[in-house]
Amino acid sequence: MTTSNNSEALQVVMAYHERSKHHLNRYAAGPEALDWDAQPNPFRAFTGSPQRILPLLTDETAVTFAGLSAATPQPVTLQAVAQFLELSLGLAAWKEYGPDRWALRCNPSSGNLHPTEAYLLAFGVQGISDGLYHYLSRDHLLEQRWYPDAEQYGSGVYIALTSIAWREAWKYGERALRYCQLDIGHAQGALRYAAGTLGWHLRLRGDVDDARLRSLLGLDRSSDFAHAEGEDAELLLEILPADTMFSASTSPAALPGQWRGQANCLDPHPLYQWPVIAETTSASRMPLRTPDPLPPDPWPARKKSGHTAASTLIRRRRSAQRFDPKTVMATDDFFTLLDALLPRSALPWDVWPFTPRIHPILFVHRVEGLSCGLYALPRTTGGETVLRTALNPDFSWQTVAGAPAHLPLRRLYDGDVRSIARTLSCHQAIAADSCFAVVFLAEYADPLQSGAWHYRLLYQEAGLLGQILYLEAEALGLNGTGIGCFFDDAVHETLGIKDHTLQSLYHFTVGHALTDTRISTLPPYAHRELTLTPEKTHEHPLLSAY
Template sequence: MVTGDRREAAGHVVMAYHERSKHHLNRYAAGPETLDWDAQPDPFRVFTGSPRRVLPLLADETAVTFAGLPAATPQPFTLQTVAQLLELSLGLAAWKEYGPDRWALRCNPSSGNLHPTETYLLAFGVQGLEDGLYHYLSRDHLLEQRWSPDTQPRAPGLYIGLSSIPWREAWKYGERALRYCQLDIGHALGALRYAAGTLGWHLHWRGDVDDARLHGLLGLDRSGDFAHAEGEDAECLLEVLPTDTMPSAIASPAALPGQWRGQANCLDPHPLYQWPVIAETTSASRMPVLTPDPIPPDPWPARKKAGQTAASALIRRRRSAQRFDPNTVMAADDFFTLLDALLPRSTLPWDLWPFTPRIHPILFVHRVSGLSSGLYALPRTAEGGPVLRMALHPDFSWEAVAAAPTHLPLWRLYGGDVRGIARTLSCHQAIAADGCFAVAFLAEYADPLKSGAWRYRLLYQEAGLLGQILYLEAESLGLNGTGIGCFFDDAAHEILGIQDKRLQSLYHFTVGRALTDTRISTLPPYAHRELNTHTGENA
């Protein structure tokens, strides 16, 4: 049990980390002084010596459309359906080439395309797949079996475990890396929920599995298996359910006789920097056993969705835009559709998130037809509205947007051209001004952290989940998005009139129409698997 003193001490560690990892107009958070891209950490974790099971690839696009998610008929747990879940959530979407450089894109986005998130599958009673614990190697779309039981567990079940390798982000971003790892977990959660929806499945957050137990479940506490490799931090466990039913008891590898196999590869044999504050903050914010927050009935009407694009096609074509067309004007109805998707409901993808919403978008509107440019707020809960009004600038107008749907809690705070402000706050990046709008995700910060430092992770994960919704919903409208992790924290707070720690900006995002760099070639994600098959190599 965590005492009040220990909880308070952990909270101080987390808040101190947040302050020291802020970017400022006159200086950036501590990071590496130089980057050698030829020495970038390996983007793929491999367990040498683990038996491999190559997964089938989707032969055709899914019948269910993105607008039709989730699919009405749940599919059975088989090797084929598990493969679809992984391919459409955490698998590769394409390879890119520019000159001698080649890099992979995945269905789940990542800060700097560095991908600290690792995925584990704990499967019992899945048709065509031996029981056990597996690591998913997205590079080749295959499972590496880390553990196999000696006896047959009694209860069937399918679970997804997520972990983070902070060094992948710290290599480029230094002390700010822990923030990005948590944002990436949020994106991965969203990617998994949409992919599960193509199979008619539900995902249940297993709050009854704390950090220590999850390390054991995923084999991350096996120091010998990571003797010469970077360690991984357990993040969360999801149970896959074919229908909205009660979760089952988990058959733990630690409690069953079996065999462990595999040695983790070293991602970076010559790290040049150390950032001990990351490990300190990770330890202070470890997840306890969690009780889901009481979630009230939906205060909003059901969403009206349209479109015939196959969900799988839309998921796989999602990209993080690098540049936007600064002349694109977005239709107001599309803008309202995107904002409506961010409101918490009891349906996909929010049925995955068993916690009180704490993130509220502040919108820098640049080019939306029929809507004046300026600063807007979207409080996502009834309680969030008063919090924003009390903490933001007292001179904001808080005018209701007459053109918006009556249920959409959209308020105009300030009218005027905010492109320069958005660009400056987002580390001078043009994408924040050239999109149709940009977003600063404000978190209710100080009050949630009083109940536990672990809520720091949840705040970032919720922000990442919101980002994943914007990515896919924008794609469904023929637009594109990109997350912005680099922004000047306190400069943003000053512009918004925030003078204390009740609110903090955790993540920026922007939506517009992407400009394609035709010099960069796009290649299929798994063509190399066919090549390996023809040459007799192991995939």
């Protein structure tokens, strides 16, 4: 791409970010009303594709959540791939409230709308024919989209992620692209934790750009999406260790083989159009990427939490709808959660080969032994310099007494910040009733100068941080909720940010969830015993942002 094109793409992306901001006196452009009975189908399927039903886990995993980094590597087989997909992108439960029924998945999603789709490219896997498959989480099965004419192209297993922006735009309008990228980060984290249950590693394939990945996944086959919403290519991960011979940079379209399947239509009667989403998606397409050279771990090995079976903890993760405003969090638990956010070479950060750019600002409400107020956790030395320069010069930057020596936690301001946190997060009580709330600040202007595609990376990193908080909170007997709705520039003004050096991309909150006893919880795959085509289901308004 030429310098001129880079400049134009950057202008498109930054203009999108500005126009998709929420403000105290108005929200970003979105639908004026929602018909909950007409929301898009949450499950993509390909009619006419051969189906391979995957086995379900019958027992909980032997490896605990705390032991994920040390799990014994398992061979790549049908059973193992099934476990990998079930614990990352599969269903965790069904919920019922009155006549409404909706699914929850292991990977969280904004509004439970799930724009993320997954594809498996498998060669030389015991029990799986070579080819490209779409994963249908509703029924935990693979739909074979492409299969080669030749018997063998070598060995290798890859997982690709795509986004269907309309699923988010139906509810959130122009802000939807942000949420799609957060969901990709959540999914990437979910895949890494699930891989850990099998002793596997994942590697991001930066040698596959957007155009090649689209071809690889058949997303450019317009006839296969003739009456359906298209999908945007996001990323490709390689499962390691593997004696990889097949090159993922070679598209199946260039190899002898056959394509099967027609994508289903998710919303036959869309009422709105948001062309800026497609425009910004195009401007931020991923080029070939070289991993950043990362220094050795600057932090000591962290204290692990969670001696529950990893599969149990992963499947019980929920997005809290309400928090108990009286719960006080133990200090050690608070430090343990923050320590999990520091970038290391171990799981799950080994799936993120880029310089960390996201730094948490914490609104602390109820942590034992810690004064209420505003705190910062710069995740790199350079990030701390940026924060100190860009934030309010009156912040104190005090070292927190009792914090682990290596934890770069700094107190900025003492005082009750519950009302501020609630107001900034679109007046949502969960930001104030929790033990603490987080603003994920991104180093924004500087990385974007290296390419508009960094916009996606920033949101994906924020989503990955959110996934860590979700699971680490569960491991401590607490709960989390991602918050995508916040007043962007009001956050910046509160923190003293006067330019685009830093931008708030995502909010999160942790506390003790209160259970809504009106909602019933049902097993995730009981319907497989009856039929593989259950009735259309949809989200209920009681669901929160994540």
